Amino acid sequence: xxxxxxxxxxxxxxxxxxxxxxxxxxxxxxxxxxxxxxxxxxxxxxxxxxxxxxxxxxxxxxxxxxxxxxxxxxxxxxxxxxxxxxxxxxxxxxxxxxxxxxxxxxxxxxxxxxxxxxxxxxxxxxxxxxxxxxxxxxxxxxxxxxxxxxxxxxxxxxxxxxxxxxxxxxxxxxxxxxxxxxxxxxxxxxxxxxxxxxxxxxxxxxxxxxxxxxxxxxxxxxxxxxxxxxxxxxxxxxxxxxxxxxxxxxxxxxxxxxxxxxxxxxxxxxxxxxxxxxxxxxxxxxxxxxxxxxxxxxxxxxxxxxxxxxxxxxxxxxxxxxxxxxxxxxxxxxxxxxxxxxxxxxxxxxxxxxxxxxxxxxxxxxxxxxxx
Numbered sequence: 001x002x003x004x005x006x007x008x009x010x011x012x013x014x015x016x017x018x019x020x021x022x023x024x025x026x027x028x029x030x031x032x033x034x035x036x037x038x039x040x041x042x043x044x045x046x047x048x049x050x051x052x053x054x055x056x057x058x059x060x061x062x063x064x065x066x067x068x069x070x071x072x073x074x075x076x077x078x079x080x081x082x083x084x085x086x087x088x089x090x091x092x093x094x095x096x097x098x099x100x101x102x103x104x105x106x107x108x109x110x111x112x113x114x115x116x117x118x119x120x121x122x123x124x125x126x127x128x129x130x131x132x133x134x135x136x137x138x139x140x141x142x143x144x145x146x147x148x149x150x151x152x153x154x155x156x157x158x159x160x161x162x163x164x165x166x167x168x169x170x171x172x173x174x175x176x177x178x179x180x181x182x183x184x185x186x187x188x189x190x191x192x193x194x195x196x197x198x199x200x201x202x203x204x205x206x207x208x209x210x211x212x213x214x215x216x217x218x219x220x221x222x223x224x225x226x227x228x229x230x231x232x233x234x235x236x237x238x239x240x241x242x243x244x245x246x247x248x249x250x251x252x253x254x255x256x257x258x259x260x261x262x263x264x265x266x267x268x269x270x271x272x273x274x275x276x277x278x279x280x281x282x283x284x285x286x287x288x289x290x291x292x293x294x295x296x297x298x299x300x301x302x303x304x305x306x307x308x309x310x311x312x313x314x315x316x317x318x319x320x321x322x323x324x325x326x327x328x329x330x331x332x333x334x335x336x337x338x339x340x341x342x343x344x345x346x347x348x349x350x351x352x353x354x355x356x357x358x359x360x361x362x363x364x365x366x367x368x369x370x371x372x
Contacts, residue, residue, distance in 0.1 A: 042340045044096040057088050086347040097332040102157045114156050166328045171317050183312045192303035194262040199255040202241040204290040217284035217291040224281040231295045
């Protein structure tokens with residue numbers, strides 16, 4: 001889990017902000033510590049976006065960027081995210097509007113149930129039996145369980161509001177004629193894609209001479225291609241893939257990694273498997289972490305297009321929901337009191353008024369038409 005979360009300072013009005021700052025000032029004077037005064041960036045009805053919230057979001061965004069762009073230094077990631085400050089402020093304003101709308105829709109219990117469901121799913125994946133044990137594991141990893149839940153709760157809330165108020169209304173608002181017409185004009189999009197089922201043997205390069213690991217991979221390929229070879233047994237005995245706890249998984253899975261659409265495979269993996277047929281083993285593939293030997297357990301050719309009302313509707317939603325979510329957020333802002341501080345207004349307002357905002361161009365993981 002890579003999300004390291006930071007405490008959100010939530011202040012409810014300018015007067016309260018002044019009281020809290022005064023209190024902090026008095027305490028700091030007594031303890032001889034420097035005074036930190038928060039800054040209001042925007043007021044959104046009765047809630048506000050503060051400088052501390054912005055800094056938290058920018059720190060998290062920089063960490064995610066650094067994790068995805070391994071060649072970036074922390075300083076480079078921070079500098080890159082600094083360029084996106086107006087976009088992040090716009091997202092925080094939209095976030096406040098969505099959280100407020102969730103309260104109006106009485107989604108609290110539904111959201112909390114989903115938070116618990118997802119936390120339990122994570123616990124199960126890690127072989128942890130209870131949420132209490134998961135909280136302990138998070139603390140041991142340097143994460144605050146309260147902050148992890150807060151971040152998850154916020155993201156689920158936004159998913160539910162946008163999913164229910166925009167995506168589902170669009171999904172069920174399409175006429176039968178409109179759905180059929182879209183299918184007729186886009187049949188190529190609904191062809192059955194080529195799929196592939198894979199098993200693997202992974203050999204890590206960590207702390208080992210590369211020549212030695214490469215030679216071992218080539219020897220395993222020869223064994224796997226021999227008559228009557230059992231790839232699953234070879235994987236169980238040799239694969240060095242581990243779970244998050246550091247335990248080898250090959251013995252349990254016998255190297256099986258699942259089924260995939262060929263079009264979704266990573267470029268280097270797709271190239272390595274291009275001419276490998278069902279039952280065959282690939283040459284070793286060199287990656288940043290080590291060498292991978294794949295066995296194609298099953299390959300299914302692509303098929304013709306077929307009409308499925310639900311899938312066609314979902315395709316239309318995916319195509320249109322960016323614009324529809326932008327309209328929805330613009331409507332929420334139009335009905336709300338939104339005041340942006342003078343030194344931020346010129347850079348943030350054009351983003352809020354653009355054709356698409358940061359809040360509407362992202363796709364929540366694991367959802368097609370919203371979280372509900």
